[in-house]
Amino acid sequence: MNRRIGAHHIAALVAGFAFLYVPIALLILYSFNASRLVTVWGGFSTRWYGELLQNEQLLSSVWISLRVALLSGAFSAILGTCAAYALVRAGRFRGRTIFSALLYSPMIMPEVIVGLALLLFFVAIGLERGFWTVVIAHTTVGMCFATVVIHARLAEFDRSLEEAAMDLGATPATTFRTVTLPICAPAIVAAFLLAFTISLDDFVLASFTAGTGSTTLPMRIYSQVRLGVSPQINAISTLMIAAVAVMLCVAYFAIGRKGRAPAA
Amino acid sequence: MTGERASPQAEGRSARLISWAPLAWLLLFFALPFVIVLKISFSRQRDGQPPYEPVLDPSGGLSNLIDEARKFSLESYSSLLSDSLYLESYLSSILIAGAATILALLIAYPVAYAMARAPRRWQPLLVILAIAPFWTSFLIRIYAWTMILKDEGLLNHALMSVGIIAAPIQIYATHWAVLIGIVYSYLPFMILPIYNALEKQDRTLIEAALDLGATRLRAFFCVTLPLSLRGVIAGCLLVFIPAVGEFVIPDLLGSSDTLMIGRTLWDEFASARNWPGAAALAVVMLVLLVIPIGYYQRMQSAGDRP
Structure with missing residues (x-):
């Protein structure tokens, strides 16, 4: 079929993506501004990045956030794998409706409600x-997103591969370990990364459920943003964006390579 | 070796067994907390720790149940009705969320349409571009807008230096800023379901409509749009439901009189230390959202039947 893209389509794409990306680009640009004021371009400088390294409060929050995200990402991936497996393979069972309602609710429910409920x-x-x-709060939300990602992969899974393994004498456990799990691995990694990023990003749930001494990075950023625009926030934001971008690229290539040779 | 081969029944059994771990987690950390919210919404506020009088305390045993039932209080709910602050918060949350949903739809539809009609080889990249903002921090993206919208911010500076305006226009700390913030944050959730619906469409249907003499506009409204309605509804729900309870955006971009229920709930909880009041606000918000949430779930689970 002849697919020539019209000028108005290009205009819609450019306008739409400009709206999405210009604010982020400006944020990154001004992290390198030597001037404290947004409206004055004082020349290129990495001064604010240097100041970040001296901000011990911020650094300790980064460390807390990373640990929370790693743990809740891992728990989410494990629980999400179990949930997706049950949804795809268990057929109709009693409680299935409640189960899937429980899985879809935390994703869409306003965070303030989930946060308040967990706190109480x-x-x-x-x-x-x-x-x-x-960690518990982030796992509760993260596992639901993880389930959706793994579910998509399991649903399109070619069952004849498992049947072949079992015909060749593999036990169900061996089949799961050597066939099912490797094929789902890219989705499980993607689910982990999604839950990890959600955790790293979350402010509302954390501020309801964190105690003294467990202030996460978004909580620290939030209290600084409320005080006003500061180039230091631009700098930490840029670092976070860069970290996520690198992580996504690595995941994209890792998953892409594994995806091409699923039965290896 | 068929003896060792797992029957479908056996597989179903082990899958059901596995489902217990996530189910138990969600029951414990999601369903049970809501029961507690409901319980606390019926208790009275008091000074102390925790700042509410326990109701239905199971430690007293069955004989105490009647006494416990007497402690039930509707105080929090009646104050929701009597204090206009709460009603206004609900109303303005729904209005702002509704306006943001319509605005997001108007922006997202042309983008999703253009994505779906773009050459096949562009499409994976376009989808990644639409999803990528979701992977960057929500808080950071809102912060970017405070930088742009403030009176001394980038937008006013740019407009003034070009000479379009003489004095800064105030957008920051108004409803407009909140609207922009919500549309911006939730736009990917609107684009993707619409794109998915449009991308699956059989394009020969349009050609058939055109062959039969329909104008392009008529073909769009009679064929393309109705067939993408599922995506439109999913997108609208994905924007509207979380936007109603939004707390960060009105707090960072709005003024003190931008009433939104998420923010009122937070103030009730954190500043006023009125936990039963906050719980009652959450219960009422849930009741308001139960229809759209239920509808969304039905749409979703219709897709994952075994």
Whole structure:
């Protein structure tokens, strides 16, 4: 079919993507501004990045956020794999409707409600708020996104590969380990990365569930943003964007390569 | 070796067994907390830790149940009705979220349409470009807009130096800024479902309509648009539902009189330490959102039937 793209289509694409990307580009640009003022371009400078390294509060928050994101990303990937496997393979079972309702709700429900509910729950059972309560909160939301990603992969899975393995004498456990899991691995990695990024980004859930001493990076950024525009925030933002971009590229190539040789 | 081969029943059984881990997690950390929110919304505020009088305390046993039931209080709910602040918050949340949804739809549809009609080899890249902002921090993207919209910000500076305006126009700390923030943050959620619906469409249908004498405009409104309605509805729900409860955007881009329920809830909880009040606000917000959320779930689970 002849697919020539019209001028108005190009205009829509350019305008749409400009709207999405110009603010981010400006943010990055002004992280290199020597002047403290947004409206004055004082020349290129990496001064604000240098100042970041001296901001110990910020650095300790980065460390907390990374640990929370790693743990909740891993838990989300494990629980998401189980949930997706159950949704695809368990057929119709009692509680399936409730199960899928529970899986889709945390993704779409306003964060303030989920945050408040978890906080009141932690207080009611007497669990002191801190590092682990944030991990629990992020896992609860992250596992649902992880399920969706892994579900998509499992649903298009070629079952004859498993049948072949079992015909050749593999036990169900061996088949799962040597056939099912390797084929789903790229999706599980993607699910982990998604849950990891969601955790790293979350402000609302963390501010409900974090205690003293577990202030995450978004909480620190938030309190600084409320005080006004500061080039230091631009610098940390740029670093975060760069980190996510690198991570996504690595994941893209890793998954792309594995995806081409699924049965290897 | 068929003896060792797992039957579909056995596989179903092990899959159901595996489902217990995520199900237990969600019941414990998602469903149970909502029961507690409901319970606390019926309790009275008090000074102390925790700042509410416990109701339905199970420690007293069955004999105490009647006493416990007497402690039930509708105080928080009646104050939601009597204080106009709460009603106004709900109303303006729904209005702002609704306006943002319509605006996002108007921007997203042409973009999604152009994406779906672009050459095949461009499409994976275009999809990645549409998703990528979702991977960058939400907070950072809102911060970028404070930098742009403030009175002494980039937009006013640019407009003034070109000479379009003489004095800064105030956008920051108005409803407009909140609207821009919501549209910007949630735009990818609108673009993708519409793109998915448009991309799947059989283009010969349009050609048939054109062959039969329909104008391009008529073909669009009678064929393309109705067939993409599923994506449009999914996109609208994905923007509207979280936007109603939005807290960060009105707090960072709005003024103190930008009432949105997420923010009112936060103030009630953090500043006023009125936990039963915050719980009641959350319960009512959920009741308002239960229809759109339920509808969205039905649309989703229709797609994953085994």
